[in-house]
Amino acid sequence: MMNITRTAYGTWNGGRYMNFGEAIDEERFDACIRRAYEAGIRTFMTADVYGSGAADVALGRALKGVPRDTYCLVGIIGHDYAAARDGSKGFPRFTDPRLRQPRDFSDYVKVATERQLRSLGTDRLDCLMLHNPDSIGYSQDSVWKAMVGVQDQKMTDMLGIAPGPANGFTLDIILSFERFGALMDWAMIILNPLEPWPGQMALGAAEKHGVDLITRVVDHGGLFHDDVRPGHIFGPRDHRTFRPAGWVENGSAKLDAIRSIAEKHGLTMMQLASIWNLSQSPVKSVIPTLIQEVPQTNGVTVKTVEEKIDELAATPNVTLSADEVAHISELGNNKGCMDLKGGNPSFTGDPAPDRWELTPDLLDVAARWGIEPVRDLACTHTAA
Numbered sequence: 001m002m003n004i005t006r007t008a009y010g011t012w013n014g015g016r017y018m019n020f021g022e023a024i025d026e027e028r029f030d031a032c033i034r035r036a037y038e039a040g041i042r043t044f045m046t047a048d049v050y051g052s053g054a055a056d057v058a059l060g061r062a063l064k065g066v067p068r069d070t071y072c073l074v075g076i077i078g079h080d081y082a083a084a085r086d087g088s089k090g091f092p093r094f095t096d097p098r099l100r101q102p103r104d105f106s107d108y109v110k111v112a113t114e115r116q117l118r119s120l121g122t123d124r125l126d127c128l129m130l131h132n133p134d135s136i137g138y139s140q141d142s143v144w145k146a147m148v149g150v151q152d153q154k155m156t157d158m159l160g161i162a163p164g165p166a167n168g169f170t171l172d173i174i175l176s177f178e179r180f181g182a183l184m185d186w187a188m189i190i191l192n193p194l195e196p197w198p199g200q201m202a203l204g205a206a207e208k209h210g211v212d213l214i215t216r217v218v219d220h221g222g223l224f225h226d227d228v229r230p231g232h233i234f235g236p237r238d239h240r241t242f243r244p245a246g247w248v249e250n251g252s253a254k255l256d257a258i259r260s261i262a263e264k265h266g267l268t269m270m271q272l273a274s275i276w277n278l279s280q281s282p283v284k285s286v287i288p289t290l291i292q293e294v295p296q297t298n299g300v301t302v303k304t305v306e307e308k309i310d311e312l313a314a315t316p317n318v319t320l321s322a323d324e325v326a327h328i329s330e331l332g333n334n335k336g337c338m339d340l341k342g343g344n345p346s347f348t349g350d351p352a353p354d355r356w357e358l359t360p361d362l363l364d365v366a367a368r369w370g371i372e373p374v375r376d377l378a379c380t381h382t383a384a
Contacts, residue, residue, distance in 0.1 A: 001157040002072040002126050004186060004214055006278065007312050008043035008287040009036040011059050014305050017050035019237040021222070021291040024305060026058065032290075032305055033062035037071060039313035045287060047076035047131050048116045049091055056119035068122060075120070076162055077112040078131030086353075093353055095136040095143060102142035109146035113155050127186055128156035132164045135343070135356045138172040144180045160186035160211075166354065168340030170198045170377060171362040174205040174369060181209030191215040191283065192224065193258070193276045194251050194332040198340060200280070201371060207282040215277045218288035223251045224273040225291065225308055231298035244337065258328055261320070270308070271315045279325045288312060336380030345373040 011017060014024040014032055024032070033044065046059045056075075063071065079091040083099055086092055092099060094108045113128060130137055130147060137143050138161075147159050161176055163169040167190050177184070187206060191199035195217065206213055221240045222228040230249045234241050255269055262272040274286040290309060293302035303311075320328075339346070341354045343362040351357070358366075358373055366373055 002042070002069065003158075004072050004074065004127060004212070004285045005041070005043045006285055007041050007274070007315060008045055008072075008074070008214060008285050009033065009041050009309070010216070010287050010289070011044075011046040011050055011055035013290040014292055016058075017055045019235070019239050020289060021235065021238065022294045024292055028305075029058055030062040032309060033059060035306055036309050036313065037063070037066060039310055041309070041313050042070065043072040043074060043285065043287075045074040045076065046120070047079075048112060048119070049079040049081045049131065052081045053115070053119050056116050060119060060121035064121060072126045073120065073122065074127045074129060074160075075113070075116045075125045075156070076129045076131040077109065077116060078133060078137065078162075080108070089353065093132065093134045093137065095134055095140075096353070102140065105142050106146040106149050110150055110153070113150045117155060124154060125156040127158040127160050129160040129162040129186065129188065131162050132354070133161065134353050135172065135351050135359075137161075138169070138176045138342075139179065139361065141179075144183055148183055158185035160184055160188065162188040163342070164190070166341045167195070167338060168198060168344070168377075169342030170201050170340065171358070171365045171371065171373070172342045173202050175361060175365050177202075177205045177209040177211055178365065181211050184209075184211045186214055187211050188214045188216055188287070190217045191277055191280065192218045192220045192273050192332075193328045194220045194223070194254055195334055196329050196332055197335040197337070198377065200329075201369070201376065203280055203282065205369065212282055212284040214285040214287055215283050216287050216289070218273050218277055218286045219270060219291075220251060220273070221247070222289070222291050222293065223248065223255060224270045224288070225303055226255075226269050227293055227296075227300055227302045229298065229300045231296075232300070233294060233296055233298075235294050254331055257331055261324055261328065265318045265320070267316070267318060268311055270311055271318075274312070274315050275318050275320055276325060276328055279320050286312075286315075335376075336378060339379040340377055343373075345377060346379075
C-alpha cells in the first residue's frame with residue numbers, strides 16, 4: 001500500500017472531463033499525467049462518473065508501464081452512470097431509492113469497483129472513496145458495510161469519503177466521522193485561504209476520529225494560479241460562472257493583500273494556498289484544480305496546465321507562522337457567502353440528492369460541536 005501523498009493530481013484537471021477553462025486533448029491529457037508523475041507528484045485520483053468511465057481509462061493508459069508500487073491510486077465511486085441522467089443534476093447516486101434498496105448496495109459497490117479497476121488496468125486501489133453521497137451515504141450502515149466489503153476482498157487498501165460537488169455537508173460529514181470514522185482513512189473537503197468556511201468546522205471532528213483530509217479547490221476557482229484576474233473571460237459552460245458576482249474582483253484584492261507573505265517565503269500564490277491548507281490539522285494532502293484558462297484580452301497571460309503541474313510539484317516544505325496562518329484565515333473569512341448543500345436549516349420538504357432538512361441526528365451533531373445551524377450554516381450575503 002502507498003498512502004496519499006502531500007500533493008495529488010485529479011483527472012478533472014485540464015477540463016477534459018469537467019467544464020473548467022479550455023479542455024485539453026487526449027494526447028496532452030495523458031502527457032500531463034506523466035508529467036505530474038515525473039515532476040514528483042505521486043497520488044492520482046479519478047472518479048468513475050467522469051466521462052462515464054473515460055477518465056479512468058485515460059489514467060490507466062497514461063500510467064501504463066509505471067511501477068504500480070511507486071504511486072498511490074485513488075478511485076471514487078458513487079454516481080450510477082448506467083442509470084438515466086437527471087438533466088443538469090447529472091447521474092443519480094447509487095443509493096437513490098428509485099434505483100435500489102440497501103440490500104443491493106453491496107452488489108453495486110462491488111460491481112462498480114471491479115469496473116473501475118478494469119478501466120484503470122489494475123487489480124487494486126490504494127484508496128476507494130464514496131463520491132458525492134446523498135443523506136443515505138453519510139448516515140447508513142448499509143453503505144459502509146458495502147464499502148468495507150470491497151476492502152475485505154482486497155480491491156482497496158483504504159476507504160474514504162468525498163463530499164460534493166458543491167460546498168457544504170458540514171454536519172453530514174461530521175456525522176459520518178462519528179459513525180464510520182473507524183472505517184475511514186481519508187476524507188476530501190473543499191478548503192482554501194479564501195474559503196475557510198465551512199470546511200474548517202469539520203477539522204476537529206476529523207482529527208478526533210483519526211481521518212486524514214485531502215483538500216480540493218485549493219486554487220479557489222483558479223485565482224491562486226494568478227492568471228484569473230478582474231475582467232477574466234470564462235467559457236460559456238465553465239462551472240465557475242455560477243459563483244457569486246464579484247468573486248474574482250473580491251478574491252483578487254485579498255490575494256494582493258497576502259502576496260507579501262508568499263514573497264517572504266519564496267512561494268507562488270498557489271504554493272502559499274497549498275501550504276496554508278497543509279497548516280490545518282488534520283490536512284495531509286492538497287489536490288488543486290489545474291485549469292487551462294481560455295486566452296484573455298485583459299493583458300493577463302494564462303499559464304499552461306504544464307506550468308501549473310510543475311508549480312504544484314515544486315511546493316516546498318515551508319512552515320508558516322501561527323500569526324501568518326491566522327492573518328490569512330481572518331482576511332479570507334467567507335462565512336455566509338453561499339447557500340450550503342447537505343443538511344441545511346433553510347431547506348424543507350423531501351430530501352434532494354444534495355440537500356435535505358436538518359434531522360434530529362444532525363441537530364445532535366451540531367449541539368455536540370457547538371455549531372448553531374442558523375448562525376453558522378446560513379447564507380447571509382451573495383459575494384465572498
